[in-house]
Amino acid sequence: MNQFEMPDHPRYMKQLMLALFMLFYLSPDSFATVMQDTVTKGQVTSTREQALAFLDKIKDLEKSTHWPNIKPRLFLKNLRTNIEEPINIYPGKGTNFCGYGALTYLFLQDDPLGYAQLLLDLYQHGIATFRKTVLTPRQSSKPKQAN
DSSP states (O other): OOTOOOOHHHHHHHHHHHHHHHHTTSOOHHHHHHHHHHHHOOOOOOHHHHHHHHHHHHOOOOOSSSSSSHHHHHHHHHHHHHHOOGOOOOOOOTOOOOOHHHHHHHHHHHHHHHHHHHHHHHHHHEEEETTTTTEEEOOOGSSOOOO
8 A cells, every 4th residue: 555545444434424424415516616615715714622612512413314324423423533633534445536525624624613513404404504505415315215
C-alpha cells in the first residue's frame, strides 16, 4: 500500500457510511449548490468544540423512520468521529465519490456545527435546509413501503 491509499478497514467503512449519508441520497446538483456557498465563501462559521457540545446535548435519539437501517447510536458516533477527525473521511475505492469526500471535508473545516445540524435534520426529518437550499432524498433512496 502506498502512502495515498486508505486501508480497507471496518472503521473507514463506518465513517464512509456517515460521510456519504447525505451524498448518496441527494442529487449531485443539490449537493453542489449547498457546498458552493461553503467552499466559495471559505469563512469559518463554527468550531469543532461547538459541534461536539451540540452532540453532547443529544441524550436520546430515536431511530429514524426515514433511515431505518441506520442505528441512532452509530449515527451519532460517526458524526462525532467525522467532526473530530475530518481527514479520515474516506469515499471508498473506485466509487467516484472523491469530490464529495473533499467537499464534505471542507464543510467540516468551515462549519462543523452546521454539518452536524444538517445531518441530524436529515436523519430525524428526512429533509434539511442549508442556507437557501432544501435537501431531500431521491425517491429511489427512500425505504420501500410494505403493501
